[in-house]
Amino acid sequence: MSNEQAEFADFFRASWEPCLRAVLAVVGSPQLAEDQVAEAFAKAWASWRKVRRHPAPRAWVVRTALNTGASGWRRRSRELPLADHDLIVPGDLGDGLDGSLLTALRRLPPRQREVIALRIFLDLDNDTIARQLGIEAGTVRMHLSRGVMTLRRELMPRTTTGG
Amino acid sequence: MNAGDDMSDSDVLTAVRDSLSGMPLARPPDLDAIMARGRAHRNRRLIPGVTGALAAAAVAALAVTALAPGTHPASRQDGHQPTVQLAAWTVTKVAGGNISVTIRELKDPAGLQNRLRADGVPASVRFASKQNPACRPYPGGTPGNLLTAGPATHLLKRVFPKPYKELSLLPLPRGPRHMQRVHGRPPVLPSLSLKHAVIVINPSALPGNAGVQIGVSSNGSALLLPQVVYASSQCTG
Numbered sequence: 001m002s003n004e005q006a007e008f009a010d011f012f013r014a015s016w017e018p019c020l021r022a023v024l025a026v027v028g029s030p031q032l033a034e035d036q037v038a039e040a041f042a043k044a045w046a047s048w049r050k051v052r053r054h055p056a057p058r059a060w061v062v063r064t065a066l067n068t069g070a071s072g073w074r075r076r077s078r079e080l081p082l083a084d085h086d087l088i089v090p091g092d093l094g095d096g097l098d099g100s101l102l103t104a105l106r107r108l109p110p111r112q113r114e115v116i117a118l119r120i121f122l123d124l125d126n127d128t129i130a131r132q133l134g135i136e137a138g139t140v141r142m143h144l145s146r147g148v149m150t151l152r153r154e155l156m157p158r159t160t161t162g163g
Numbered sequence: 164m165n166a167g168d169d170m171s172d173s174d175v176l177t178a179v180r181d182s183l184s185g186m187p188l189a190r191p192p193d194l195d196a197i198m199a200r201g202r203a204h205r206n207r208r209l210i211p212g213v214t215g216a217l218a219a220a221a222v223a224a225l226a227v228t229a230l231a232p233g234t235h236p237a238s239r240q241d242g243h244q245p246t247v248q249l250a251a252w253t254v255t256k257v258a259g260g261n262i263s264v265t266i267r268e269l270k271d272p273a274g275l276q277n278r279l280r281a282d283g284v285p286a287s288v289r290f291a292s293k294q295n296p297a298c299r300p301y302p303g304g305t306p307g308n309l310l311t312a313g314p315a316t317h318l319l320k321r322v323f324p325k326p327y328k329e330l331s332l333l334p335l336p337r338g339p340r341h342m343q344r345v346h347g348r349p350p351v352l353p354s355l356s357l358k359h360a361v362i363v364i365n366p367s368a369l370p371g372n373a374g375v376q377i378g379v380s381s382n383g384s385a386l387l388l389p390q391v392v393y394a395s396s397q398c399t400g
Contacts, residue, residue, distance in 0.1 A: 009194055016191040021183055030189070031265075031361070038192045038200075045201030101182050120180040148172045151179060155170060 008048050012041055015058045022058075022121035023065045026113045028106045033065075040065035058122050059132045066114065104154035112147035115140055196250065254278045260367055261324065264377070266360045266387060275377075276400075284366045285374030285399035287392065294378045297397035301373045304391025321368035322375065322391050325361075360387045374399030 001009070016037070024033040040061045044051045054060045105113060111133075118129045126144070130137040170178075251270035255263045262282055264275070269290035279286035287295045303316040364375055374394040379387060392398060 005198070008198070012191070012194055012197065017188060020188055021186075024186075024188075025179075025183055030186075034189050034192075038197060041197050042200035043204055045198050046204035048201075101179060105179060105183075116176065116179065120176045121183075144172070148175045152170055152175045155175060155178060 004048060007052065008045055011044075011052075011057060015061065016041070018121045019058055019061045019065065022062045022117040025105060025117040025121065026066060026110065036065040036068045037061065039068050043068075056122070056124060056128055056132065059118060059124060059128065062118065062122065063132055101151065101154055104151055108147050108150060109143075112143045112150075115143040116147050116151075119144065254282060256282065257363070260365070262364045262366060264360075264362045264364065266362075266377075269379070272377075279364075279375070280400050282366075284364055285369070285394045287374065287376045287378075287398050287400075289378050291379060294376065295398055297395060298376050298392040298399070299395075301370070301391040301393055304373065306388075306390070318368075318370075318391055322365055322373075323363060323389055324365050324368070325363040362387070362389050364389075 019040070020033055020037045023037050024030060027033050027036065043064050044057070044061055051057050051060050105116070108116070114133065115129055118124045118132065124132070126137045126140045130140045133140070251266070251268040252275050253263075253265045253267075254275070255265070257263045262279070262284060264279070266275075272288040272290045276286050276288035279288070287298050289295055301318070303318040304322075306316070306319060362377065369375070369391065372394050373391050376390045376392040376398070377387065378390070
């Protein structure tokens with residue numbers, strides 16, 4: 001295995017899970033997210049000399065995966081609808097997972113979900129997220145603020161204290 | 164006062180991250196398959212002076228030779244199994260004894276058929292418009308409207324407990340190219356997408372004298388067609 005291959009293999013092993021979780025938070029379907037992230041890693045290897053110099057290679061993978069998904073969704077709109085069972089539902093989650101919170105996340109506008117996913121799973125700051133999404137840092141702050149506000153409302157009833 | 168009022172933005176994001184981080188994920192796909200797929204992407208970019216259908220056909224050939232025809236992921240101790248394999252098809256045992264079949268390319272039907280039979284599903288698989296003549300439809304085992312997303316009859320709902328996904332084979336318009344794909348020959352403009360059909364089978368719901376047939380319907384639209392058929396040695400093995 002060449003140095004380049006070894007470098008990509010290390011990147012792949014270390015980044016698969018956070019990238020998948022970020023994409024999953026946006027698309028809501030585990031299988032769709034897995035396929036899109038796999039395809040994005042394939043494209044990362046195809047362009048590895050560029051991606052390895054990218055300031056946030058994981059963000060590159062996530063953005064590529066989501067763009068792949070957009071193409072896929074456009075294709076599907078001409079074919080069969082996405083089946084309900086393909087989305088995350090509380091019953092799919094393991095013990096201790098907050099289904100209502102995830103439902104609230106899924107109800108956010110896609111851009112808010114994307115910003116939140118990049119923040120919490122890739123730990124990117126506003127400026128980096130802004131560069132990745134091609135928007136202003138102020139717009140990132142706005143999406144983040146609105147998304148967090150919605151999610152906080154979902155958390156409030158369950159943390160209400162008496163007296 | 165609500166405790167939620169006291170949550171900082173960071174607390175909220177941490178709660179979301181913790182919720183999603185607890186969700187079990189599939190095992191990463193095989194690195195070799197990822198890199199093979201990447202090489203196919205790279206080669207597509209490097210073909211100079213070739214445009215349109217010729218370029219697409221060349222990349223399709225590279226992609227096909229780079230990928231294994233089918234996979235059957237190994238079991239894991241935690242019961243969660245990978246569903247992502249860059250291959251023509253994947254067979255995965257899922258919760259409740261169900262078997263999930265993901266088909267990405269119409270390749271190696273015999274391998275898929277053998278895999279299903281090995282997993283306890285009497286099966287006949289043919290990726291061609293001409294089905295196995297030895298297979299006879301089981302009463303209530305054929306969907307009425309192929310374009311509906313889910314099984315129609317009571318039997319079909321039990322044998323195929325999840326709505327079908329992506330049974331449509333190709334986005335190409337009807338015509339000669341359409342039929343070429345149905346018969347398994349390379350189309351003039353091959354699709355390189357990872358479009359996949361997903362069919363979930365519950366083997367325990369099959370009547371004792373029945374099996375599953377996965378074929379292709381070319382009646383109007385090209386669709387994968389899962390059916391319940393009478394089991395026989397000539398049909399389902």
